[in-house]
Amino acid sequence: MGQSTQGVALRNHLIRDAIHQALYDRMKADDSVVILGEGAVMKMHYDAPAIEREFPERIVTLPISEDGNTNFAVGMALLGVKPVVDVITSDFLFRTMDSICNTAAKINFVSGESDSKKTIVVRAEFLMAGPTTGQRLESLFTHVPGLDVVIPSTPLDARGLMTTALTKGGVTIFFEDRMIPDSTTKKADLAPTESVPIAFGRAxxxxxxxxxxxxxxxxxxxxxxxxxxxxxxxxxxxxxxxxxxxxxxxxxxxxxxxxxxxxxxxxxxxxxxxxxxxxxxxxxxxxxxxxxxxxxxxxxxxxxxxxxxxxxxxxxxxxxxxxxxxxx
CATH class of the missing domain: 3.40.50.920 (Rossmann fold)
Incomplete structure (x- = not known):
C-alpha cells in the first residue's frame, strides 16, 4: 500500500503498510472508524491512497494542537465514533499526555457501565534522529490504568494488533518502530491477505x-x-x-x-x-x-x-x- 504512490520507495514501510491494511479493512467494515491528526489527509495520500480514495470524508486533518486533538477524539468516542489519532512522532506525545492519561484513559471508567465500551487508538512512531526526535516513551504509558500499549515487530503482528485495537474496545497506544529494517523481514512475517485479530497480552x-x-x-x-x-x-x-x-x-x-x-x-x-x-x-x-x-x-x-x-x-x-x- 505504501509503495503504490508515484513509485516512491518509502523507508521501512512494511509495518506501516500492514497497519494501513488493517485500517482499510476496519473502515470498510465499520462506518464509525475515523482517522484524525495533523496532516492526516496528506499522510493517507502518500501512505495509504486506497483509504484516501474510498473514505475521504473519514480522514480529518487537525491543527497543530496535539492535546486538543486527543480531547476531540474523546468527544467523538463518547458519541460512538472510533477515532484513530495520529500523533506522528512519539516525541509529540509529551504535548498530549494530559488528554491521553487524564481524559482518554478514564473514558470507560467514567462513562457508565450501561454504555458500550468506547474505542480510541493513538498512533505514534519511533525514528531516532536527535534530542527531541525519537525518544522512547512506551514505558510511561504502561503505568496508566485504562491504556493498552502495543508495539509490533513484524507486519503480520502490526495488522493483527491494529485489528484488535479497533474491535475489542478500550484505549490503545499503538507504536510503530520505524527503526525496524524491511530487509530483515521474513516471508512468514509479511502481512497476511486478511486482517486477523491478535489478542493483546499474548506473546x-x-x-x-x-x-x-x-x-x-x-x-x-x-x-x-x-x-x-x-x-x-x-x-x-x-x-x-x-x-x-x-x-x-x-x-x-x-x-x-x-x-x-x-x-x-x-x-x-x-x-x-x-x-x-x-x-x-x-x-x-x-x-x-x-x-x-x-x-x-x-x-x-x-x-x-x-x-x-x-x-x-x-x-x-x-x-x-x-x-x-x-x-x-
Missing part, C-alpha cells in the same frame, strides 16, 4: 531452544532474531508484542525450563518495561532461576544530534551476545 515465541530465555520487542527483537539465526544462539526468544498487558505465563513457562532470563529492550532500562518484567520473574520464579536476571537497553541519556553517536544509544550485537554468554 509470540519466535525461537525455541535450551539455554536462556530472551524477552524483547520491536527493533531489538528483530536484531536478536538476526543474531540467533547467524550465531546459532541457543535460546527461547519471546516477542512481547504488547508491553501492557504482558504475557507473563509464556515468560514464566520458558524461564522455569531454562533457568535464565535476559531482557533486551529498545527503551531506557531505568524504570522501564524490562525492570518490571525482571522484578516479576524474580518474585514468581525465584526457585527456578539459576542466575540473576540480566537486562540490556538504552542509557538514561539525551539522544545526541550526531547520527554517528546513535549506535552508542541502542544495544549492540556484542552487548547482547556478551549478556547471553554471561548467563550460560
Amino acid at each position: 509470540r515465541v519466535r525461537h525455541e531452544d535450551s539455554g536462556v530465555t530472551i524477552v524483547s520487542y520491536a527493533s531489538t527483537l528483530r536484531q536478536i532474531e538476526t543474531l540467533v539465526d547467524s550465531k546459532k544462539v541457543k535460546c527461547d526468544l519471546i516477542d512481547l508484542r504488547s508491553i501492557y498487558p504482558v504475557d507473563y505465563e509464556t515468560i514464566f513457562s520458558s524461564v522455569r525450563r531454562t533457568g535464565r532470563l535476559l531482557i533486551v529492550e529498545p527503551d531506557v532500562t531505568y524504570a522501564g518495561v524490562g525492570a518490571e518484567i525482571a522484578a516479576t520473574v524474580s518474585e514468581k520464579c525465584w526457585e527456578e532461576l539459576e542466575k540473576p536476571v540480566r537486562r540490556v537497553g538504552m542509557p538514561r541519556e539525551t539522544i545526541p544530534a550526531s547520527t554517528a553517536l546513535h549506535k552508542y544509544f541502542v544495544p549492540s550485537d556484542s552487548q547482547i551476545l556478551s549478556a547471553v554468554r554471561a548467563l550460560m
